[in-house]
Amino acid sequence: MLSKVPPRSSACVSDLTLDQLEAAELSSERARAVQAHLAGCRRCTTRRARMAADARAFLASSESAATAHRLHQLHRWRESSVPRPRRTYGWIAAAALAAATVLLMLSPEPSDATRTKGTGVVLTFFVKRGESVSRGADGMPVRAGDRLRFAVRTAHAGYLTVLSIDGAGVVSTYYPTSEPSVWIDATTSEHALDAAVELDDTPGEEKIAALVCDTPSDVARARREIQASRLLVDREGCRTAVVRVVKEPPHP
Amino acid sequence: MPAPTAANPGIEQLYRRHAPVVFRRALRLLGTDADAHEVVQDVFLALFEKPNEFRGQSALTTYLYSVTTHACLNRIRQQKNRSRLLREHVDGGGGQGWQTDLSPDQRYHLHRLLERMPEQLARVVVYVSVDELEHEEVAQLLGCSRRQVGKLLARAAAWTRCEEERAC
Numbered sequence: 001m002l003s004k005v006p007p008r009s010s011a012c013v014s015d016l017t018l019d020q021l022e023a024a025e026l027s028s029e030r031a032r033a034v035q036a037h038l039a040g041c042r043r044c045t046t047r048r049a050r051m052a053a054d055a056r057a058f059l060a061s062s063e064s065a066a067t068a069h070r071l072h073q074l075h076r077w078r079e080s081s082v083p084r085p086r087r088t089y090g091w092i093a094a095a096a097l098a099a100a101t102v103l104l105m106l107s108p109e110p111s112d113a114t115r116t117k118g119t120g121v122v123l124t125f126f127v128k129r130g131e132s133v134s135r136g137a138d139g140m141p142v143r144a145g146d147r148l149r150f151a152v153r154t155a156h157a158g159y160l161t162v163l164s165i166d167g168a169g170v171v172s173t174y175y176p177t178s179e180p181s182v183w184i185d186a187t188t189s190e191h192a193l194d195a196a197v198e199l200d201d202t203p204g205e206e207k208i209a210a211l212v213c214d215t216p217s218d219v220a221r222a223r224r225e226i227q228a229s230r231l232l233v234d235r236e237g238c239r240t241a242v243v244r245v246v247k248e249p250p251h252p
Numbered sequence: 253m254p255a256p257t258a259a260n261p262g263i264e265q266l267y268r269r270h271a272p273v274v275f276r277r278a279l280r281l282l283g284t285d286a287d288a289h290e291v292v293q294d295v296f297l298a299l300f301e302k303p304n305e306f307r308g309q310s311a312l313t314t315y316l317y318s319v320t321t322h323a324c325l326n327r328i329r330q331q332k333n334r335s336r337l338l339r340e341h342v343d344g345g346g347g348q349g350w351q352t353d354l355s356p357d358q359r360y361h362l363h364r365l366l367e368r369m370p371e372q373l374a375r376v377v378v379y380v381s382v383d384e385l386e387h388e389e390v391a392q393l394l395g396c397s398r399r400q401v402g403k404l405l406a407r408a409a410a411w412t413r414c415e416e417e418r419a420c
Contacts, residue, residue, distance in 0.1 A: 014385050016317060016393075019273050025311040055272030063289040064271065067296065071263050074300055183301055216297055217290035236330055 012044050013037060018051060070179060119239035120155025123162070123210040124190060142245045144201035150175060150210070151190035156239065158212040159219050160184040162193065163226060167204020167247060171227045174208065181219040184212060203247045213238040263300050270312060271296060274320045281324040281382060283359045291323045314393055321378050322371075329367050354382070365412060373408040380405060 013034055020026050021034050038044050058064050125136035128147040136148070150162055159181035162174040174197045176182045184191060199206075209232045213219045218237035225235060232242050274295050278288035295316065354362065362382070366374045372394075379390045387401045394401065 014389055015276075015383060016313070016385055016389050019313050019317075020311065023269060023311070023313050025313055051272075051276065054276055058272045058275045059268060061289075063285070064275070064292070067271070067289070067293045068264060068267055070293075071267055071296060071300055074297075075263055215290075215294040217294055220290070 011037060012041060015047070015051070018044070018048055073179065119234070119241060121210055121212050121239045121241040122153040122190075123208070123241040123243050124151045124153075125149065125208070125243060125245075126151075128196070136243065136245070138243050140245050141248050142199055143248050144199055146199045147196045148174075148199065148208075148245075149192065149196045150208075151192045152184060152210050152212070152241075153187055153190050154184060154212045154239070155186055156212065157184060157186045158214055158239070159216050160210065160212050161219050161223070162208065162210050163223065163232075164206055164208045165226070165230055165232065166200075166202045166206045168202050169230050170202070171223075171230070173223075180223075181213070181216055199245075199247065201247070203249050206245050206247055207232055207242055208245065209240050209242045211235075211238045211240050263296070266299070266312070267296055270316055273313065274316055277317070277320050277383070278324055280354060281321075281359075281362075281378065282327060283354070283356065287327060291320060291327065294323055295319055317379075317383075317393055318375075321375055325366060325371065325374050325378070328363050365415070368415065369408065369411060373404060373411060376401065376404045377408050 017026070017034060021031060024031075026034065038048065126149045127134050127136050127140070127142060128149070129143070129145075142148075152160060152162075154160075160183070161176065161181045164172050164174055166172070175193050175195050177195050209226075211219065211222055213222060214237045218235075222235045222238045226232060232240060234240055271292050274292050275288050278291035279285065282288055282291070298319070366377065369377065375394065376390060379385045379393060380387075385393070387398045387405075390401045391398045394404075396404075
C-alpha cells in the first residue's frame, strides 16, 4: 500500500520534472539536483513511487494493450514491403478491371445523393454481379450475392470507416475489416478501398455510410451512437457521406 | 523506417515510456478511465501518423504535455461531452484504481471554467492549478517568457471574475 503524500514544501519538484527525470530529458546538473532532493524528501519520493505504480497498472490494462497492439499493427504495416493499396481491385479479372477503369473515366460525377453536402466526403461504389462490373448509383437495386467495392474521396484527412444499416436495422462494418478505422489522406481523386463485401439476402433499403473522423475515438463514439440510434446523421468530429441500395427479394 | 535504437526508439517503445504520463494527466483532468484511454489513443496515433509534427521541437515529454492538454480541453469543450461529464459528476463517477487529485466537485467546476475560457488562458490554468507547475515550467511548455506567464495568469483571473459576475 503506498503511503499518503506528505504536504508540499517550496523545494518540492513538479510532476513534469519527475517525468522528465524518468525520460532522461533533464540536463546532468539538473538531474543531480533533483536526485539530491529526492534523497531527502519523503513527499517527492512517495509521489515518484506512486507514479511508477500507476504507470505499471496502466500498461497492464486491457485498454492500453489494445492501443499498443494497434500501434504495433500500424508499425508492421508501414514496415512491410506491400505498398498501401490504391486503386487495386483484387477480385476483378483483368478485362473487368479495364472496363471498370473506363467506367471511372467516363462516368459522370456521382449525384449529390452520394455525398453529404458540405462535408467534403464522397462515397462511390461498384457492383460486381457474376463477371459484370458496374458503377453504383444511389438507390440502385441490388441482389443477394452481389459484391460491392467502395471508393472514397475526402477533402479532409481523418480516420475512415464504412458502416451499413440493412433493411432489418442491423448495423455492420464494411470497412476496414480487421481494425476500427484506417487513416485516409485528403485526396482529390477516388481512393479505392481494399475490401469487397458480398450482400446477404436481407431485403429492403440498405444505407451505407463513409465516416471520416478526426480521431479514432470519434469513430468509436459515432459507431456506438449509430448502433444505438440506427441514424446516419452528421456527428461532431466526423464527416459523413451516405449511399443507398435497395435489396431485391430473391429471384425464383 | 530504420530499426529502433536507443537514440531512435520506435513508436511502441515511446508508448511504453510516455503513455502512462499522458494517461495520468488526462485522467486527472477528465476524471474517467474511458476518456483518459481515448486521449492516450488519440495522442499516440496522431504521433504515429504525423511524426514530423514533433521533430525539431522540445523534448518529447513537454510536447506530450502540450498535446495532451489540448486534447483534454477539446473533449471538455465538445458539447456531447458536457452533459455526460455532468452526469458523471452527479453520479460521482471517477477513475478506478488510479490516484486522482481532484474531487468530482472540483473537476466539475474546473470543467465549467475551462469549457468557455480562451485556449491559451485555459492551458495556463491547467498547468498551474492542475499540474501545479512553476511559472518557469509553464513558460517552457508555452514557449514564452516567465513574465508572460504571469500576465496570462492575471488575465485568466480577470476573465474568471468577469464570468462569475455574469453568472450571479
